[in-house]
Amino acid sequence: MNQIKKLLIIGFVWPEPKSSAAGGRMMQLISIFKENGFEITFASAAQDSNFMVDLSEFGVIKKNIELNSSTFDDFILELNPDVVLFDRFMIEEQFGWRVIEKCPKAIRILDTEDVHSLRTARQKAFKENRIFELEDLLSEEVAKREIASILRCDLSLIISEFEMNILKDVFKINEDLLFYLPFLVDEMKEEELLKLPSFDERKNFIFIGNFLHEPNWNTVQYLKEAIWPAIKRDFPEAILEVYGAYPSQKVLQLHQPKNGFYIMGRAEDANEIVKKARVVLAPIRFGAGLKGKLLEAMQCGTPSATTSIGSEAMHENLPWNGFIEDDSVEFAKKAIELYKDENLWKQSQKNGIEIINKCYQKSAYSSQLISLINSLLVDSKSHRLHNFMGNLLQHHAYTSTRYMSKWIEAKNK
CATH class of the missing domain: 3.40.50.2000 (Glycogen Phosphorylase B;)
Known part of the structure; x- marks a missing residue:
């Protein structure tokens, strides 16, 4: 009998599918994992909102967590997830090192939502009344953080083919670390x-x-x-x-x-x-x-x-x-x-x-995603071994973020 796989989603906010496309996207991801037999826990340090979805209706366990707190370490150690999904790169920055420390075998997936640095660089170009160039991305401060986060994860979900090409051609990211996953809907006649x-x-x-x-x-x-x-x-x-x-x-x-x-x-x-x-x-x-x-x-x-x-x-x-x-x-x-x-x-x-x-056919992408995750669960060692830049960034970020977070926690006490 197959053992039930556990997925932990760490959310930037609680999903609000009626408020934003990002909320709808998150519910699509939850449905893919649910349909494939995963037991899902959704954790977030965000405040509850009046418009957040009732996760229990979808068979998802809701967990409130704290930023810069070792209580998260105890929580994840007890949960011991097989897969951890970070909702946006800021969440990977905050919790990634803790996941690595307490559950090193867990597959780490980043849902980028969109490439934030692309949006930021375009916004700057617009406000400065000039044409946006792809090279603008290379000097964008948020790009350094975002690309480092993508490299540290085992897999990143990319919503747009245009962004897939930017990540491969401009930032030279190995295709093995990226998976194209647009919005997913049912066929319409x-x-x-x-x-x-x-x-x-x-x-x-x-x-x-x-x-x-x-x-x-x-x-x-x-x-x-x-x-x-x-x-x-x-x-x-x-x-x-x-x-x-x-x-x-x-x-x-x-x-x-x-x-x-x-x-x-x-x-x-x-x-x-x-x-x-x-x-x-x-x-x-x-x-x-x-x-x-x-x-x-x-x-x-x-x-x-x-x-x-x-x-x-x-x-x-x-x-x-x-x-x-x-x-x-x-x-x-x-x-x-x-x-x-x-x-x-x-x-x-x-x-x-x-x-x-x-x-946007759900059936065309969901089985590919689950198949890829299952292969990572079987052999993450080889996949990680070939991601040298990711290991390098992980080493440095782990050290600096860990000490910063520990300092904040001690200060808060």
């Missing part, structure tokens, strides 16, 4: 569109996104200042509803019903709201990873208007489910056309289904 609200039953443009994420706030500013005035000029009755978790005061101040610009706040059920909208607007100007809001639009049969950054690595060479445009004036024109032209709108819906089925 074209006839399912008939069950969704029709063109005539839908109304309004929408934007949806978590406001703790800087690219989302910037997108709403761009909509308000450049794109929406151009849309309203040619389509005076147009309405835009902006949804998103954690809106700040500066977001709420953009609410202007007289101009058809509505700040709606958190969406209780994002899926239902997107299904009732006619077009999703997402003119994203910087960022990284894949855009959960755009995949969700496809699943809801809602065409979307986005930029080359928004659509990056999301559709291979397939036609987009709407359009991709970086110029604000053209963006506004095409948004109106997509909203008003029923034939174009219906074709865009079909394009979305083709993208879902070609690029």
